[in-house]
Amino acid sequence: MPVTTAKVLFFGRLKELVGVSEDVFELRDGTAIEQIFAHYAARCPQLAAFRSSVVASRNREFACWETPVHSGDEVAFLPPVSGG
């Protein structure tokens, strides 16, 4: 499996917990969004605590946790939205 990269974005309180708004993540093509989250959650236990209220997106569409990520994809982890 070739190693490639994807862009990972954090917003709201997740951004503050992780300490960055944007990161480049090295992955094997087809890695699930869940595994990317687990990578950051391992480094930041507070992030892990938010898992059940986090929604993910891939390329600006809401995506389920099993969604495979490919080279150049943009993955974002979104806390509950509070616009309006």
Next chain:
Amino acid sequence: MKKMSEANDQRKALHDPNDHKDRVELTRSRIVAESYVDHVRTAADGAIVTFDGCVRNHSHGRRTLHLEYEAYEPMALEKMREISMQLHEKFAIDRVAMVHRLGRLEIGETSVFIAVSAAHRAPAFEACRWAIDTLKRTVPIWKKEFFEDGAVWAEGELPPPPGAAPSAKSAS
């Protein structure tokens, strides 16, 4: 996922917001409501319904000093455009204007403004209500509330799971 995005592409092609002359924006400047009302006003309309969401001076019993909004901007715009397209599918309306402000907002300022025009008032009322309720549940925008003793991210709403049709059951 692929099938879903193809369906989305098709829907976008069939209901290009430009066809409806809708206006959907994010801004860091003060929202001038009149300009959005004027945008939806045409000779064919008998009603314009607007929603003006503004910054309240209290939250959960605490005095709010100011707010800050941030967004996943490209996705937020896409989601807002989807809402305007769905409004045309669901309601007999003419035009939609929808804007959300980002950055620091003071008490009393407008954070979100929606205007919907229609030949008759009933669909304009219903569409405007559906638009703000759906925006609050599905558009990736976040509000941080600043109080005298610190700041917190507002308790938000979980967007519907992927593939589910957006609904607007709960509103806060």
